[in-house]
Amino acid sequence: MRIDRNEKDCSAEVSVRDTVTQKGFCSGYMYVRCGKVVQGGYRCIKYTLVVFNILVILCGSVVIALGILMVTKDYGTSDVSDVTGIDYMKVAHFLIGLGTATIVIALFGCAGAAFENKYFLAFYFAIMLILVICFLAVIIVSFAFKDKLADTAGKLVHKQLMEKYGTDKHFTKAWDEVQRKLECCGLKGDVYSNTSWAFYRKTTWYTDQQGANRLVPESCCKKGSDIAKCRDTQSLIPVQELPVTKGTAANDLLFKDGCLEKLTDPLGTYAAHSIGITIATLLVTIVATLYSCCLCMAINRGESYVV
Numbered sequence: 001m002r003i004d005r006n007e008k009d010c011s012a013e014v015s016v017r018d019t020v021t022q023k024g025f026c027s028g029y030m031y032v033r034c035g036k037v038v039q040g041g042y043r044c045i046k047y048t049l050v051v052f053n054i055l056v057i058l059c060g061s062v063v064i065a066l067g068i069l070m071v072t073k074d075y076g077t078s079d080v081s082d083v084t085g086i087d088y089m090k091v092a093h094f095l096i097g098l099g100t101a102t103i104v105i106a107l108f109g110c111a112g113a114a115f116e117n118k119y120f121l122a123f124y125f126a127i128m129l130i131l132v133i134c135f136l137a138v139i140i141v142s143f144a145f146k147d148k149l150a151d152t153a154g155k156l157v158h159k160q161l162m163e164k165y166g167t168d169k170h171f172t173k174a175w176d177e178v179q180r181k182l183e184c185c186g187l188k189g190d191v192y193s194n195t196s197w198a199f200y201r202k203t204t205w206y207t208d209q210q211g212a213n214r215l216v217p218e219s220c221c222k223k224g225s226d227i228a229k230c231r232d233t234q235s236l237i238p239v240q241e242l243p244v245t246k247g248t249a250a251n252d253l254l255f256k257d258g259c260l261e262k263l264t265d266p267l268g269t270y271a272a273h274s275i276g277i278t279i280a281t282l283l284v285t286i287v288a289t290l291y292s293c294c295l296c297m298a299i300n301r302g303e304s305y306v307v
Contacts, residue, residue, distance in 0.1 A: 045295045049113045052288040056106040059281035063099030066277060067092045070270055080263060082174035084156040088267070095274065098134055102281065105131065109292055121296040128289040135282040139275060146271040150264040157260060158187055165217075166205030176219035178259055185220035188258035196258040216254065225253035 070092035081088045105127045112120030145152075164171040179185055186199035197216050200206050205217070214231045221230035230253035 045291055045298060046113050046116070049288060049291040049295055050110055052284060052291060053106040053109045053113070055284045056109075056281070056288050057103050059277070059284055060099040060102035060106065062277050063102065063281060064096050065099075066270070066273055067095030067099065070095070073266070080153065080267060083160060083171065083178055083263070084153050085160065086153075086156065095138075098131070098138070102131055102285070106288070109288065112292070113295060116295075116299055118296045118299045121292050121299070125289060125292045125296065128285060128292065132282065132285055132289065135278050135285065138278045139282065142271050142275045142278070146268065146275070149267045149271060150260070153264045153267065154188065154260050157263070161187060161199070162203055165200075165203055166208065176217060178263060179217070179219040179255065180223075182259055182262040183222075183255050184257050184259035184262055185216055185255040186258045188260040190258075191256035193258065197254060197256055199258070220255050222253055222255065230254050 071089065080086075105124060108120065109124040109128070111117075112124050160171055161175065165175060166172055185197040187195045189196040191197070197220055200216055206215075216231045218227055218231065221227055230251065
């Protein structure tokens with residue numbers, strides 16, 4: 001029922017079925033009183049939008065926290081980037097930026113709902129659609145590359161170790177830091193593998209040595225240990241032949257396990273966490289976007305009922 005804008009009698013109370021909402025979904029009636037539109041369903045949409053925006057803010061905060069963790073963790077993406085040559089830091093920075101944008105836009109949506117401003121809500125709706133696309137992209141990329149991270153990183157580290165260790169100062173320093181922090185030596189495998197501590201016999205670093213060959217870099221030795229006994233050929237422990245046999249005496253001064261698993265496990269963990277968090281944020285964002293559309297339509301239609 002339409003109320004004429006020139007109607008002067010404010011004593012009448014007119015009830016109009018809310019055409020914006022559906023039955024069972026914030027259903028209610030619209031009441032026109034002296035130039036003000038009061039709706040049960042309208043208010044339900046408004047307050048529900050605010051609640052979902054609060055959830056969006058919380059999800060955005062978690063996304064930011066994940067990105068910060070990737071950057072600041074004792075051993076995180078910056079170290080992985082240094083030894084693989086791939087800038088994984090961009091992923092962390094993207095998550096921080098995406099989470100920040102989500103929070104800012106959610107606050108904008110709360111303001112639009114609170115002030116019942118259809119222009120704010122229209123802008124909010126448009127930006128939220130863009131964020132939905134970004135979250136979808138993150139999910140798709142994470143699913144596509146989650147299982148390939150370890151394999152890709154392994155191939156890159158293998159190549160870097162073979163060619164750059166001992167010759168490239170930046171890579172050498174980064175890899176030494178990896179071995180000290182993660183208490184590992186070489187590429188992968190355990191003490192009996194020829195790709196863990198014994199891997200260095202294949203590298204340029206080993207073949208370019210002059211004089212007595214050192215079997216492993218100093219960073220493979222435990223803190224405070226006798227470096228000569230740990231890595232020099234004179235000790236012959238654990239080295240008697242390559243690969244090491246299970247009958248060979250152990251060298252307790254040496255880190256024996258390879259670094260690759262310890263290096264790439266955090267990447268898999270971050271990928272799994274980012275998928276879960278992003279899916280949750282995406283679902284909440286979609287609902288908030290739909291509610292903003294409903295509220296904007298309710299405000300727009302409500303204007304025709306104002307006395």
